Amino acid sequence: MSFTSFSQYVLLKPELSTSSFFAFKDVVGRVSGSVALESEIGAFNLMAKMELDPSKTNSKYFHIRFSHNNKYWCRNNAGDGFIVAVSTTAEEDITKESCTLFEASSSSGEGVFNLVHVPSGFFVEVGSEPDGRAVVVKGATAANRLTFVNWQTIPRIHRGNDSHQTVYAVSSDQDTANKDTLFWPIKMDEKTIALRCEANNKYCSRNRFYYDYLHAAADTIVNEARFEVKERVSSRKIYDVKYQLDEARIYNKEPFIAGSAMLTNKSNDKATLTSAITYEEQSTSTFTSTWSLTGGVKVSFEGNLCEAVKGKVEVSVEVKKEWSWSEETETKKSSTVNASADVPANTSIKISYIGTKGSYSVPFSYSQEDVDSATGEHTVTQHYDGIYYGSNYYNMDFEVAKPIPL
Template sequence: MELHQLRLLIGIVITAMMEKMTSGALPKSIALQDGPADIFAQDGSFFYRHGTSDVVSGYEQSQPAYSPATKIIVEQSTVNNKYVHLRFYINNRYWSRDTRDNAIVAISNQPIEDTTDPSCTLFEPNFPSQNEVNFTHVQTGWRVIVKEVVVLDRLSSRLYVEENSSGTNLGFVDRETLIILPDHPIAFIHGKYLKAYDVNGKRLQFGSDKATDKESLHSPSMMSNGMVVISSTYFDSLWWVNTSNDSNWIYGGDYTTQVSPRAAIFKVVKIDEIAIALLNPSVNKYCVRSTDNCLAATSDDITSEAIIFVDELVTERQILNLAYILADQRIYGETPFIAGTTTLTNEEDVDLIMPVEITYTDEKSYTFSRGGGRLNANVKSTISTTPWFISTGRLVIPGAIIINEAFEWDTADTTETEVTAVGTVSVPKNSTVTVSYVGTKGICSIPFTYTKADKSAIDGQTTYQNRIRGGIYEGVSYYNFSFQVVNN
């Protein structure tokens, strides 16, 4: 299959996923807001965990759908496929009910499926319409509602469960399909770079050979609901679709108050790590390279002409100063692990304490994530930190290795070390036993903040962005070993 055909197929599949009606299942991750989701809304606030427990919206500041603080992981129940757990991504805390006032809180770092336990974390989603959901708290059978409350003279929305209530419909944004474009000038490519083109209107044309020319620079700005507006650096104006002559040209200039704000809103659809498609919801068309190689919103589908490559205009990136938030760590996925076995024979007429040793490969792996939704766009990145792993007693401790190397987000790196476990076991008289070295394999998940240092391809300067939230580290390791003896 040709590369462009593969990208087209991926795009078509993603489009179908986005456009289908909700049919009883939530995406793997979501953001929730009070009221229906509106792709044209200029502002809005989504629910997040405030302080140590409260699930609120709009208390200290509005949190957008693309914020790591509002990302909620939807985990399927193991006892009933109608039920789900809702866990905040950034701090590993599950929703449950506060028995004191029936407020929804996010306290537990482990799911609780016992429906007789007041701390049960199970909820049943119900779907009144597309992109809307309400929840039933399984342990009580009560619906989740939104209440406006005043805390320290500040108005905010909080979630509660209430008996005999029909519940509140919450708008949800699919975080699995939400793409976050960089918040600095970037370039778009389809054969050539997209540039300002002042012929028959201030349009945009794939006609430049140089990404860093002023004409080729464009600056995205994310809206609270995950949509994006884009401005042309050269025209110093927002992009917008001009429907005046049915051509649907995308203009990079001449944006005025006479133009509907909806015309300037775009939805980004991810094709792969370096390519996107742009949908203009006001005309419900994808942007394509059209006549004169200019950009126009004219396609109903993601065709090969709709696939646009992104250049972040960053020559190198360093991820520094990782600060692990150990208070929000989570251990999960624990399974038994047999490192190796051997046999011992006692030919004496008395029980013996016999030495034993088993050699095995100790494997550790680690992954750094940043919440999804971002392109990698071929930026060479390095990271400097010490990975953490679960050790004896389920304590999470720093590993013995220090890494300062190239890496990719969401890609596991693995180290292997040959280890010989030495000990003694009791072997009954005149018998042969099988000795196994048995431990546990588990995953520790730890949120972290970090500094990002980007060297610009435009001017060669390095800019630093400090204390970025949304990083999640996961380390996989073996621990809690012991020798176990089975008589043959």
């Protein structure tokens, strides 16, 4: 099973598990950062969302990183065989105990695979201890057959309650095995879903004869089977933003040349020359949360942005503005620096202003204040699912070339 068979954001679980997924978990009395099976929240556990980063050395290999805290899977260096997530840095050297490379080996069934820890060649499975921690074992068995769920297909919808004008189910059957009462939401975009009936795998749409009824009869997601999600919120404010800077990650680093200038000294004496270099600074910022459906609510934000400085992420300027979750904001501005160097007589020197362009992600917590559009009631909740994505230039400095005789 190739790396390209996976989506970028996934949930991993044993093939035989229905609602338990591998998640980042601090097990009491165990090593911090355990990877363990977690069933309490299921697919909506923000600590279960993972990203698969391709290897730079072998197209078959990849790194598994928890999205929320940027911690990579690896085998515990204590030699006990447990899988842990303790480092924010990927390691490709398979001779090192801290190597974070894995490979998916095809198994029986579509989308079913064995997850191989590359340095050891062992297979990942749920250990025998009650805490459900993941371990690596030597042989491929039914116990280590895994499967994955594409995170982006799982809509997370804010819940509300309207005791007067809501839609009520007529069934009083509380048995979740009754497929006639089970529906799977399919995310279409940031505001739209479709509902698939578990009983017949058809989509709910408006009944052509009884306009107040939903009818699970559409074979495809026709226009009548699309539902727009709207929250009962007139305004939303995000504040008290706290970044977990120790869990920040900088990636996609590449050299950046802002500009250069030629300093020419035509005199017979050494001279200190200066020239201005003008360039365009670009930066981006995006705030995301695990709520995959925004419900069309604009957000009033009060807090700080972040930026990469000298190879690490720091808190930057404070802003107050209106924005939407997952909406990228790009900032451009013209900057000028003075390039200066001592130029020998009758020579020219090229001086360049260079640095690094990098992207980064930082988890953050925040307070959210909502105003109910029906009652005007204010509700304040605490959230720990934010991830800030940004990019900017950093480590800017001058590079002076060797003098060239005139």
